[in-house]
Amino acid sequence: MSAAVAAPLAVMETTAVAEESRLGRQILWRESFNGLSGAVAGDGYTHEPPRGWAVEVAPEMEAGGVDDWRGWSFTTREYWTAAEDQLRFRFGRADDVIAVADSDEYDDAPGAAERFDTTLVSRPVRVFGHAELELTFDSHLRPWTGQSATVTVEFDGSGEETTLLRYDATNTTNDYDGDLANSTEALRFSVPSGARQAVFRWRLDAPRNSWYWAIDSVSVRTTATPTPSLNAATSLWVVSDIQGHPGDFAHGLRDLDAVRPDAAGLLIAGDIVPTGTTAEWRQIDDVVAGATADGIMPEQLVAAIGNHESYAAESWETLRDRFLDFAGRDEVYGEYVLTGRGGSVPVLVIGQEFPRPPEVGMSDEQVEWLDRRLDHWAARKKQVLVMAHFPLGDTVSASWIPWYHESYDRNDELTALFGDHPNVIFLTGHTHYPFELGDWAVRRRVPGGHPDGFLAVNTGAMHVEWDARGENTSGISEVVTRDINRGLTIDVCADRVVIEARDFGLAGSTDVNEVLRHLEVGNPLLHGRPR
Structure with a gap:
């Protein structure tokens, strides 16, 4: 040449x-x-x-x-x-x-x-x-x-x-x-x-x-040192988009307990119910109560609000309050510190405060709170999990599609905020896209931000999988490809977070519990030198 x-x-x-x-x-x-x-x-x-x-x-x-x-x-x-x-x-x-x-x-x-x-x-x-x-x-x-x-x-x-x-x-x-x-x-x-x-x-x-x-x-x-023993990790379960599949939810919880029986928390990234009716929430409550009675429910449940929580023919305030009752909070956003053998894990939850449109309207107070808490944990050199239902534009699979790209009224502001915090791991559901795609987890960089940006991760879904069809973004369409039941395990160690994307299999099927993706995310705020 x-x-x-x-x-x-x-x-x-x-x-x-x-x-x-x-x-x-x-x-x-x-x-x-x-x-x-x-x-x-x-x-x-x-x-x-x-x-x-x-x-x-x-x-x-x-x-x-x-x-x-x-x-x-x-x-x-x-x-x-x-x-x-x-x-x-x-x-x-x-x-x-x-x-x-x-x-x-x-x-x-x-x-x-x-x-x-x-x-x-x-x-x-x-x-x-x-x-x-x-x-x-x-x-x-x-x-x-x-x-x-x-x-x-x-x-x-x-x-x-x-x-x-x-x-x-x-x-x-x-x-x-x-x-x-x-x-x-x-x-x-x-x-x-x-x-x-x-x-x-x-x-x-x-x-x-x-x-x-x-x-x-x-x-x-x-290169990284070998993964430390997960016996020294704080473990979390993560699921999303249950949407009227309480059987799959219960099945997934049993599978999660089989691999991480001592989890410090269950994180649910929204779309917990199909429309937000009292009867639908009762189904979810019954699954949680059953898991608790069986001794497999983690001590802390952390939930984010999705779009399906407010589709029933009732007021936004009524439907929002049903979600808040389930989440045990007074606001759609909040902070948790979960503790296990690997120490403490900060989890921040953000979400929609106002009726649609847009999908995720957020107050100045919520964004300012988020900014302060990210700075707080960065000063302590801690990796922090941020959970929401909707992805930000140009992060995980499908978020390049126009109707996913601008779900947040403050999309660019949030992206820039996260882009200054390389310790952020942003967990989102909503898209139902496959873990098999190359962008199930994405390191998103922003102009003027930290050179490594932040990590965004698709949490999967416990209800049907979607995929895109078409050559051009302007004419893209989506199709349902199959029923699925998927989620994550997260293990937080002193110097890294280990994320595994799992397939649980459908309710009533033979157990699968297969690891489809494995990702280790070291703490970028620790100043260790090569050994």
């Missing part, structure tokens, strides 16, 4: 950045591409990479095709999507400038090469003194027949590349793979003894008019 653009690098060995990662680990190096925003502002894109990086294209691609997309380009999600949507807008993790390799758009002009072959080459990264490291980046890949996406590492200019990742027809679903859309890759690699520098390469090689790959927020971090 020939180097079309190679930015100079004055000092090849850089000093490690003294900064802590989202996993409480040292960040050796980070590149967000946002330093290119000035260059991108004019035409909407640039081929000039960050300092020390290079973009390589196959010789036959150096002329012809659409210039904007001739090899790796640096652009914004908005400019990229304006060319054509075709699921490009689903890259909700994108933070300002992103790197894009798009064989489909490149082919939309005469003279395009028969193959699209381009490589993005990082600047040299100092790795000396480390035996093992991890390369992480946000990724949005749409596969196609004959297309491959690879990541390699080369040490000290040896010419020998080690493959860290390869996606092709052998391990992806052609045309759309939900696990690879709007996802994060975390690639561990060993550092040879004595190696000083590493260079990483992202290559998209595809037949003409195939699909695309976009990446953002690249970093190299030290």
Whole structure:
């Protein structure tokens, strides 16, 4: 391949950045591409990479095709999507400038090469003194027949590349793979003894008019220590969207008790009942009473208000008060501190205070309270769980869809507030989307906020699963795919939170209790150094 653009690098060995990662680990190096925003502002894109990086294209691609997309380009999600949507807008993790390799758009002009072959080459990264490291980046890949996406590492200019990742027809679903859309890759690699520098390469090689790959927020971090024993953790159960399935609720509680019998609390992220009638609440009360009588109910129940709690033909105030009676609070928002073997766990609950629209109207008092409490726990270097029913825009699965994107009247304000607090883990329900998607849990970054933003997590549902259909966001539709019964276990340790997404199986079925996702979220406010 020939180097079309190679930015100079004055000092090849850089000093490690003294900064802590989202996993409480040292960040050796980070590149967000946002330093290119000035260059991108004019035409909407640039081929000039960050300092020390290079973009390589196959010789036959150096002329012809659409210039904007001739090899790796640096652009914004908005400019990229304006060319054509075709699921490009689903890259909700994108933070300002992103790197894009798009064989489909490149082919939309005469003279395009028969193959699209381009490589993005990082600047040299100092790795000396480390035996093992991890390369992480946000990724949005749409596969196609004959297309491959690879990541390699080369040490000290040896010419020998080690493959860290390869996606092709052998391990992806052609045309759309939900696990690879709007996802994060975390690639561990060993550092040879004595190696000083590493260079990483992202290559998209595809037949003409195939699909695309976009990446953002690249970093190299030290690896985490092994998970501490969960015997030293404070455990929580999390469910959502029961919506008239009390049998599934009861079944899920039994499964949760089977794996975390000493949980400090049950968290319910809204849509507990279908419409909010007294009879519906009685069904839920009966399940809770039965679990309590069986000795499996955690000591503390924490509930958030959803939209289904207020659909019955009664006043908003009446329906809200029924929820508050169940939650045992005077306000829809509140704070809990749950305690177990792993110590104390702060849980903040937020939600709708006023009749719709919008879905989530919030008072100044609630937002100011939230701001104060987040600052309070950050000062104490504590990870904090924030629970609500609705997701914020461009966080978890489906929140890029217009009718989920702006559920909060203060969406941007809340996103910016959380974005300043990397210790926030935001738990939300409502969408009913699969845990199998790459964006079931998302690290959301905001301009001007902490470089790692905050973590948003889909809590799953105890009632039917949904998924999106359609190529373009403006014409998207949703379908019910199947009955499900899912939730989370959360284990809080001294230095991290461990989240497992679980499938309980439907009421009356054979127990499943399967772990579908496992995520460890280290405390970014602890200033430990690599061991």
